[in-house]
Amino acid sequence: MRHAFGLILASFVAAVAIAGVWYLTASPHASQAASQAAAQAAAAKPPEPPAPAGTKLAGRDDVEVTAALPAKPAAPPAPAAQPPACANPNALGVSRVVEVDTSGGPGFGFENFKQFDFLTDKEVVLTFDDGPWPANTPAVLKALDEECTKAVFFPIGKHATYHPEILKQVLAAGHTVGAHTWSHANLNGKKMTEQQAIDEVEKGFSAIKMALGADPAPFFRFPQLQHNPSTVAYLGTRNVAIFSCDVDSFDFRRDNNPEKEINTVMTKLDKLGKGIILMHDFQKHTAEALPALLQRLKAGGYKIVQMKAKTTLQTLPDYDAALTKELKLPPTLSGRPVSSVVQTVSK
Numbered sequence: 001m002r003h004a005f006g007l008i009l010a011s012f013v014a015a016v017a018i019a020g021v022w023y024l025t026a027s028p029h030a031s032q033a034a035s036q037a038a039a040q041a042a043a044a045k046p047p048e049p050p051a052p053a054g055t056k057l058a059g060r061d062d063v064e065v066t067a068a069l070p071a072k073p074a075a076p077p078a079p080a081a082q083p084p085a086c087a088n089p090n091a092l093g094v095s096r097v098v099e100v101d102t103s104g105g106p107g108f109g110f111e112n113f114k115q116f117d118f119l120t121d122k123e124v125v126l127t128f129d130d131g132p133w134p135a136n137t138p139a140v141l142k143a144l145d146e147e148c149t150k151a152v153f154f155p156i157g158k159h160a161t162y163h164p165e166i167l168k169q170v171l172a173a174g175h176t177v178g179a180h181t182w183s184h185a186n187l188n189g190k191k192m193t194e195q196q197a198i199d200e201v202e203k204g205f206s207a208i209k210m211a212l213g214a215d216p217a218p219f220f221r222f223p224q225l226q227h228n229p230s231t232v233a234y235l236g237t238r239n240v241a242i243f244s245c246d247v248d249s250f251d252f253r254r255d256n257n258p259e260k261e262i263n264t265v266m267t268k269l270d271k272l273g274k275g276i277i278l279m280h281d282f283q284k285h286t287a288e289a290l291p292a293l294l295q296r297l298k299a300g301g302y303k304i305v306q307m308k309a310k311t312t313l314q315t316l317p318d319y320d321a322a323l324t325k326e327l328k329l330p331p332t333l334s335g336r337p338v339s340s341v342v343q344t345v346s347k
Contacts, residue, residue: 095303105236109244130282157207178219246275
C-alpha cells in the first residue's frame with residue numbers, strides 16, 4: 001500500500017516537471033520573452049556598418065572583411081600663386097618666355113653674334129640700357145606695365161648706386177636685370193687695359209647687386225657695343241651671356257624725337273622681321289615714344305619674347321667689399337633689401 005502511494009507521488013512530480021519545461025521552452029510566452037530579450041540585447045549593441053561592396057564573408061561565427069576600406073580622400077593641393085591678371089584685355093603681353101643657359105658666355109644679337117638664332121618670325125625682345133634714371137625709367141616701366149609685357153634691362157653700376165629704389169622697381173615688376181659696366185667706359189678703348197676692363201665688369205655687377213639686394217642675371221652688354229676680345233673671353237669664364245642687338249633705335253642721338261625713334265625701329269624691324277631691340281631707359285625720348293611704339297608693334301603683329309637666365313650671377317666678394325668701402329657704406333647696407341628689414345605691420 002505504502003509502495004503504491006510512492007509510485008503515484010513520483011509520477012505526479014515527473015508530470016509537473018515536464019509541464020514546467022514545456023512552458024519555459026515551447027510556449028508562446030517563452031518565445032515572446034526570448035524575443036524581447038534578444039531585441040533588448042540588439043538595441044544595447046551599436047549597429048555594425050555595412051560591408052563595402054565586394055566584401056567576402058567567411059563562416060557565420062568568423063566574419064573577415066577582405067576588401068580595403070576606402071581611404072580618406074587627400075586634401076587638394078594648394079593652388080599655385082598666380083601672377084596678377086592683366087588689366088588690359090588687348091595688351092601686347094608676352095608670347096613666350098625663354099630661359100638662357102649662360103654657360104660659356106653665349107652671345108645674342110646678329111649685330112655682333114650669329115650663332116643663336118632663337119627668335120621666330122615676328123618675335124621681338126625689348127632691351128633697355130643705361131638706367132636707372134628718375135622720371136625716364138619709371139615712365140618706361142609704366143608703359144611696359146600697361147601692355148603687360150616684359151624686357152631686359154642693362155643698368156650702369158653708378159646709376160644703380162644713385163637710384164637703387166628705381167632699380168628695385170624694375171626687378172619687382174618682373175623684368176630681367178643684367179649689367180652694363182660700372183661707368184659706361186668703352187672697354188675696347190686704346191687706353192683700356194685688360195684688368196681695367198675686368199674691373200668695370202665686376203664692379204658694375206657688384207653695384208647692381210648692392211642696389212637690388214639680390215643677385216643680378218648673368219646678362220651683360222658692352223657700352224657702345226664695343227666688344228673687347230679679351231673681355232669677351234673673360235665673360236665666358238664667368239658664364240655671362242653677352243648681348244648685342246638686331247635693331248638699334250639710336251635714341252641717344254641729339255636730333256632724336258619720339259616720332260623719329262618709332263620710325264627708325266619699325267623700319268628696321270619690318271625689314272628684318274624679328275630681333276632684339278636696343279633702347280635706353282635713360283633717354284627721355286624713349287620714355288615718351290614707348291607707349292606708341294608698343295602699339296605699333298602690336299598693330300604689326302609682333303610678339304614679345306621675355307628672356308630669363310637659368311641661374312643668377314654670384315658677384316665676387318673682393319669687388320663687393322671694395323665697392324662698399326669706396327661708397328663709404330657700412331657692410332650691412334650692401335646685403336639685404338629694405339623689405340626684409342622694415343615691414344609695415346599695421347596701418
